[in-house]
Amino acid sequence: MPKPLPLLDPLPSADVCCTPLTSAPLSAEQAEDLAVRLKAIADPTRLRLLSIVLSSQGMEACTCDLTGPLGLSQPTVSHHLKKLAAAGLVVGERRGTWTYYRVVPDALAALAAVITPGG
Amino acid sequence: MPKPLPLLDPLPSADVCCTPLTSAPLSAEQAEDLAVRLKAIADPTRLRLLSIVLSSQGMEACTCDLTGPLGLSQPTVSHHLKKLAAAGLVVGERRGTWTYYRVVPDALAALAAVITPGG
DNA sequence: CCACGAGATCGACGTCGATCAATCTCTTGT
DNA sequence: ACAAGAGATTGATCGACGTCGATCTCGTGG
Numbered sequence: 001m002p003k004p005l006p007l008l009d010p011l012p013s014a015d016v017c018c019t020p021l022t023s024a025p026l027s028a029e030q031a032e033d034l035a036v037r038l039k040a041i042a043d044p045t046r047l048r049l050l051s052i053v054l055s056s057q058g059m060e061a062c063t064c065d066l067t068g069p070l071g072l073s074q075p076t077v078s079h080h081l082k083k084l085a086a087a088g089l090v091v092g093e094r095r096g097t098w099t100y101y102r103v104v105p106d107a108l109a110a111l112a113a114v115i116t117p118g119g
Numbered sequence: 120m121p122k123p124l125p126l127l128d129p130l131p132s133a134d135v136c137c138t139p140l141t142s143a144p145l146s147a148e149q150a151e152d153l154a155v156r157l158k159a160i161a162d163p164t165r166l167r168l169l170s171i172v173l174s175s176q177g178m179e180a181c182t183c184d185l186t187g188p189l190g191l192s193q194p195t196v197s198h199h200l201k202k203l204a205a206a207g208l209v210v211g212e213r214r215g216t217w218t219y220y221r222v223v224p225d226a227l228a229a230l231a232a233v234i235t236p237g238g
Numbered sequence: 239c240c241a242c243g244a245g246a247t248c249g250a251c252g253t254c255g256a257t258c259a260a261t262c263t264c265t266t267g268t
Numbered sequence: 269a270c271a272a273g274a275g276a277t278t279g280a281t282c283g284a285c286g287t288c289g290a291t292c293t294c295g296t297g298g
Binding site for chain 2: 021022023024025026028031032034035038039041042043044045047048050051052054055069103105108109111112113115116117118
Binding site for chain 2: 275
């Protein structure tokens with residue numbers, strides 16, 4: 001019987017999560033925090049990773065399902081998944097031998113909201 | 120009398136602009152194109168640049184207004200403005216000695232729309 | 239208890255990008 | 269026509285990052 005494990009870094013602090021871009025000049029710290037999360041998705045491989053997971057049945061996929069479509073090695077895929085998880089954009093759940101990853105829609109929505117003009 | 124000059128790269132092709140992230144797996148080309156534009160804003164200095172311009176009166180600022188608040192050299196600021204302009208996120212207009220930059224809200228909105236889940 | 243397999247970590251390598259000083263271009267004012 | 273100033277470009281430097289092979293960890297099955 002597969003038991004879920006945390007296994008990943010806890011979600012990063014959400015207290016600085018939603019400072020709007022249009023209201024006032026960002027502080028160096030706010031800009032750094034936002035940039036870290038945007039860098040997580042500003043990579044072609046990670047964008048493809050997200051899109052593949054989102055279009056999989058059950059909205060989840062294990063690492064082994066991703067190496068093939070991406071044409072990348074397993075360590076590289078794990079590296080990218082770790083970055084996405086550190087940014088809170090995906091969560092991984094260990095079920096038996098495999099680790100299944102799901103996208104966190106709220107995290108994506110929050111990122112979109114920050115860069116939306118007039119929002 | 121100041122005459123406006125193009126002086127910047129034309130806006131990048133908008134034909135691949137809006138492929139949604141959630142509908143289907145992105146191709147390598149689509150992911151690359153999206154990543155280029157996301158990289159433009161995935162930098163703390165450029166995020167601060169955008170926020171400063173957006174919160175300036177008239178929604179515009181010249182390069183000389185930006186070096187001070189950012190604490191960076193003039194060539195570095197020009198470098199970042201060029202990157203933002205190449206991604207179509209800002210446009211520059213030469214007026215006399217100074218070049219004034221404005222944010223392109225539609226470009227920001229398009230970027231936000233792509234990463235919006237369920238969109 | 240041991241072999242196998244999935245996934246995470248480590249170390250190394252190559253490339254890209256942020257930054258600056260120096261220089262170049264162009265406009266303004268004298 | 270010339271000096272001054274704003275901004276863009278160039279070249280160099282240094283750190284960050286993507287990628288891989290090798291190794292490590294851990295759960296599964298015999």
